[in-house]
Amino acid sequence: MKKTSTRLADGRELLYYDAADDRDRDAHDPRPLTPVATTSEVRRDVLLDEYVAIASHRQDRTYLPPTDACPLCPSREGHRSEIPAADYDVAVFENRFPSLAGDSGRCEVVCFTSDHHSSFADLTEEQAALVLEAWTDRTAELSRLPSVEQVFCFENRGAEIGVTLGHPHGQIYGYPYVTPRTARMLDALRAHAEAHPEAPAGRAVNLFDQVVARERADGSRIVLDTGHWVAFVPYAAHWPYEVHLYPARRVPDLRDLDDAARAEFPAVYLELLRRFDRIFGPDQPPTPYIAAWHQAPVRHPLRGEFALHLELFTIRRTSGKLKVLAGSESGMGAFINDVSPEAAAIRLREVASEK
Template structure:
């Protein structure tokens, strides 16, 4: 992997990741941009303990532009974008409309391909490996920034999810606090250790392997299953079999096998509802241990992949009990979801 660091016209950092060591990146951003002035504010909810980012500058962010005005496509044919080069493999840059900024974290955009019409599932295994390298490199860099407690890499697809740019991309958030879902996991890790003397993630994976009914696929280094108490209609958790706290700790064998496993999961998601259904909207989220956690080795790195589509032509909208109280009700039995995901395996 070759890494080339550049600067956009307004001072934001941009990084190219290329598979070939001989790739040269020299294009300069010619746009007459003024420096981005954005400052997020973190407010603490006294009732729940949650932190809430207030970022009013994001109201002006780009929203579903036409293909010929996509800011994530490369700059070519006289059209200038966020990426000055005429082509790229993987590129990461600071978000122009960040939710976290001004010394309270950082938000970055990750573009997986310069092909505007492609999705992640269309990538080659070699490109997925490069994306994994980029996620890992940015995790290392962002975790070293002052005040950063957790690094979160994720990908969204589909307007149903809330995606505002259709070009295949994801984001990386460097949180100045531990996200609520991770904090809840952290509490359960400690409770489980106190109750059993064992690691929570190890026991969850062992239970799913022993039961087998919710396992979607299993390889030498990875296991994917629908969780026993899945929140979403079709939800899969992907764990390395050797527990590690973050992407930095993944060994070479697991990294090599990841591309094949992840692409297979994404392609199965697109086949859940049949060939006539549009691409399945989804969120794909890496859960890593907070870097400020003294007991972070107890955490289990894993990826959570889920869709809000519950049936052909039907979406799961959060009900009042779910949005208002966080009390989830699933429309699909997890065992049925797992069976369907096994049925649509690649031949």
């Protein structure tokens, strides 16, 4: 893998990740861009002890442009995009309309492929492995920033999710705080350890280890288990179709994956994404989803006890119908799921790729 760092016309960083070492990346960005000006600030909600990013400048961000004006496609004559090169494998750049910036963190865009009409599920295993390398490298780099406490790599796919650009891409957020969902996991992790100072023989003390062990022992919600990765529908799934993917060896973030898990990941992840596209049948449009990497906070005392995992879920509950957050979910954060986790797991096993 070859990594090349350069700058866009307004000073934002752009990085190319190429599978071949001989790719020349000296393309100049000729656009007359003015420096990025943001209004990002982070405010604390004292009642919930949560932080909210205020970023009013994002109202002007690009919204569903036509294909020939896509800012994530390679540049060509007559169309200069965010990526000056005529082609690329994987490209990462600072978001021009960031939710977080400066002392309030950092936001980056990750373009998985130069093919506008593709999707992550269409990538080859070699391409998916390169994306994993990019995620890992950005996790390492952002973790070094003093303003970043947690690194979040994720992909939103589908207009139903709220995606504003159709080109296959994801994002990476460097939060200046520990996110609420992670904080709740850490609280549960701590409480479990305090309640079980000495576990019985053969029982896992770490809460994440115990969750994975229980799912493997039960088996009814396992979607796939390859030796180095295990994927299952969680016992108390929030979403109609939701899968959690864990490496067999617990690690705090992407940087710590061993070579075996890293080598096996592309095939495992591509298989899960392709199954998601088959859940609702061949006549349905591509399944909208969110794929979210949960990584340990950079400097938290329980960092070593946290378990890296990916949560993949869709808001589509059945053909032509979405799981819309109603009063209970949006108003009180109390979820009600229309699909049993066991039924979801059965369906996700039924749509496995033919060997």
